[in-house]
Amino acid sequence: MAQILGEFSDHLPVSQEYLTIVLSPSSAPLQQRWHNNGLSADFMADYFAAFFPRSQDTVSQINSKVEVKSAVSFIANELLENAMKFNDSTTNYPISITLQLHQDSLVFLATNSLKAQTVDHFQAFIQEIIAGDPGDLLVRQLEKNAEDDNQIGSGLGLLTMMSDYLAKVGWKFETVQEDPEIVIVTTMVYLMM
Amino acid sequence: MEITSEKYSVQYDAAAKTIICRGALRLAGMEDYAPIVQLFDKVLEDHPSTLRLNLQELEFLNSSGINVLSKFVLKVRGKADMQLIVQGSTAIPWQERSLKNLQRLMPNLELTWD
Numbered sequence: 525m526a527q528i529l530g531e532f533s534d535h536l537p538v539s540q541e542y543l544t545i546v547l548s549p550s551s552a553p554l555q556q557r558w559h560n561n562g563l564s565a566d567f568m569a570d571y572f573a574a575f576f577p578r579s580q581d582t583v584s585q586i587n588s589k590v591e592v593k594s595a596v597s598f599i600a601n602e603l604l605e606n607a608m609k610f611n612d613s614t615t616n617y618p619i620s621i622t623l624q625l626h627q628d629s630l631v632f633l634a635t636n637s638l639k640a641q642t643v644d645h646f647q648a649f650i651q652e653i654i655a656g657d658p659g660d661l662l663v664r665q666l667e668k669n670a671e672d673d674n675q676i677g678s679g680l681g682l683l684t685m686m687s688d689y690l691a692k693v694g695w696k697f698e699t700v701q702e703d704p705e706i707v708i709v710t711t712m713v714y715l716m717m
Numbered sequence: 718m719e720i721t722s723e724k725y726s727v728q729y730d731a732a733a734k735t736i737i738c739r740g741a742l743r744l745a746g747m748e749d750y751a752p753i754v755q756l757f758d759k760v761l762e763d764h765p766s767t768l769r770l771n772l773q774e775l776e777f778l779n780s781s782g783i784n785v786l787s788k789f790v791l792k793v794r795g796k797a798d799m800q801l802i803v804q805g806s807t808a809i810p811w812q813e814r815s816l817k818n819l820q821r822l823m824p825n826l827e828l829t830w831d
Binding site for chain 1: 724741743745746777779780781783784787788791792808809810811814815818821822
């Protein structure tokens with residue numbers, strides 16, 4: 525059964541304008557593809573910048589080509605980096621990222637498998653970051669990281685999206701296979717325009 | 718002192734007491750950022766009374782890079798007799814969004830915009 529945390533919506537209106545990039549771990553080891561994250565993110569950013577500026581009034585500053593490019597490039601890159609970092613490499617489950625254009629928002633969906641034993645820790649971390657003020661949490665996390673060199677996956681990317689880009693973030697956890705168990709997480713990021 | 722690659726460069730101009738970062742910094746985690754951290758640490762050994770960190774041509778910085786810059790700012794904060802001026806560009810949107818966080822870490826950091 526799926527478990528949802530944060531602002532994840534299963535009922536988004538259908539988007540007619542979207543891009544999906546799928547990375548299969550069987551084609552090349554994911555670690556060797558790190559530099560491709562930047563290429564993929566920049567491609568999504570350049571492609572979607574073409575739809576801006578939009579004529580409607582916007583609630584955020586994200587309406588000019590240069591703003592959209594910068595925001596999409598940062599968010600898509602962070603989502604891909606996280607997906608690669610936390611992906612369970614013992615499964616061949618692909619990593620994917622989708623970017624959809626909606627009337628009032630851009631919606632990112634990134635999916636990757638997770639090691640089953642890391643799920644509880646990750647969910648506890650999510651509960652922490654959705655409960656507080658993202659700006660305060662970000663500064664606190666930066667201070668904490670400075671004291672500990674071995675922090676991996678400290679959530680800085682997610683906190684930066686929430687704090688500096690005012691993005692809404694949600695997660696869906698699903699068990700897609702029982703034996704051997706494969707758990708996947710889809711991270712949804714809404715960027716209001 | 719200088720680190721250059723196809724995508725980015727980090728340079729310390731000792732005469733101008735200025736660190737200049739350019740390009741797109743999207744390295745994979747702290748291990749890959751280690752040479753840059755070492756360069757920053759050497760700058761701290763030089764102990765300029767006023768240090769400039771010029772980011773006006775830094776087009777992109779991933780969250781690991783944000784972590785590296787923040788750590789550096791916190792190290793400077795620990796040195797009571799050192800002033801830090803961060804030079805940003807309003808033409809690069811991530812800087813207007815995120816550089817204020819460095820100032821939250823070190824309130825007497827001076828942030829200037831071109």
